[in-house]
Amino acid sequence: MNKPLYGMAGLLLMAGVLTGCNLSEAQNSAAESLASVKVETLGELVPAISRRFVGRVDAVSSVDLSFQVGGRLTELPVQQGRLLPKGSLLAALDARDYQLALEQAQIQQQQTLRDLNRKRSLLDNNSVSRAVVEEAQDQFRLAQLRVESAQRNLSYTRITAPSDVLITRRLADRFVNLQPGTPVVRVQDVTEFRVHISVPEDLVRRVSSPELVKAELLLPGGEDQRMLLEYREHATEPDQVVQTYQVTFGFERPKDLNLLPGMTATVLVTAAPQLRGADQLDVPVAALNSAADGSFYLWVFDPQTSEVRQRSVRVGVMGGERVQLLSGVQAGEQVITAGTSRLREGMRVRPFSHF
Known part of the structure; x- marks a missing residue:
């Protein structure tokens, strides 16, 4: 009658042993999964x-081009989205009035030049005073300035590409009268x-x-x-x-x-x-851990024993994703920068350089 009981007890004992083995294997597997951590050596090159x-x-820039003089828009040979090289014609006004103004200024310049030469000849014969010649010189200079102004206004009737430009948008239509400064075309350098x-x-x-x-x-x-x-x-x-x-x-x-x-x-x-000197030690913010009293600590890795030890540190200025270390560690020591949440004192770990 006892044999069945012994048999049942044996089965329960064997099941417990097997369950304990399974738990032990699961714990060992979990421990192995936690054994890999990221390590950084203080005072050495921070990885790229x-x-x-x-x-x-x-x-480079986007600008609205316009004429500096007014007139009727006669040419607008541009298409939106087209790329044009430097010096290409973008727009032009009816330039006939400005051409006539230039010719008139040139004729006046020639008249004042002849008058100046005549009065200089009279001055050589003492027939006129020097003041008369100086006034003729001023009139000739004014005529020159009118020619330069007319030439400049004539050049303002054409808009050319200041560089290689992309035509973004046409802002005016042909045959309309434009005032000076009215945007005509938008271009991008x-x-x-x-x-x-x-x-x-x-x-x-x-x-x-x-x-x-x-x-x-x-x-x-x-x-x-x-x-x-x-x-x-x-x-x-x-x-x-x-x-x-x-x-x-x-x-x-x-x-x-x-x-x-x-x-x-x-x-x-x-x-x-970047090389960080012994007096400029810092670690990623993720490497810091906070104690119950509000202080900070790091996990320091011993490469000889492969064990980690908790170390209290004093921190300084935080810059971006890294924080300065003022005391508690020295250059050359290795600290755990990732995988610290489940570490414990004296735990053996396996470092690796990157994820």
Whole structure:
């Protein structure tokens, strides 16, 4: 009668052993999954930072061109969306009145020149005073100025492309009478393209130094199609809402790609590693942990034992995604910068360089 009981007890004991083995295996598997952490050596090169930003392509400038004189618009040989080289005719007024004014000024100039030469001859014979000759000289100079003004007004009857321009919009129609300053055509300077991105404060210091950063434009069609960008300028005042700074890059207008101002583009910014000295130790903000009393601590990794130890630290100024360390650690020590939430004192971990 006892054999069935012994048999039942044996089965329960075996089930408990198997359950304990399964729990132990699960715990070991969980421990192994927590054993990988990200480690950074203090005082060494901070790894290169690569970030992607959505930027907006823009022209160097966008202006509305107008005539400096009034008249009837007779020529407007432009099409919206067309790219025209420097010096191309964009618009022209009826120039006949200005041509007549120039001819009249030239005739008056010739008359005053003849009068001046005649009075100079009389002065040589002492027939007129020097004051009469000087007045003739003034009249000749005034006639010259009228000719120059008429020539300038005649040149103002034509608008030519000041550079390689993209015709954005026609703002007037042919055969209408225009007043001086009336916009006729809107153009964009596309001698090169610009792309604007907004970057956080921890990166704007590097972006403004071309030797510390490399910016690339990712062209549509694949990750392997990239165009190197050149730094142009950056805003010194942050956006009031998101606290980012606008940085502008320039690049040559692609010949085989229909890229237009106003389009969005992806910009890959890779910041070069920077050397941080022993007196300028800092760590990513994610590496800091807060104690119950409000103090901060780090997890320090011992490469000889592969164990981690908790270390209290005093922090300084926070700049972007990194915070300065004032005391508690030394240059050359290794700290855990990611995977700290489930660490415990003396835990063995396996470091790796990147995710």
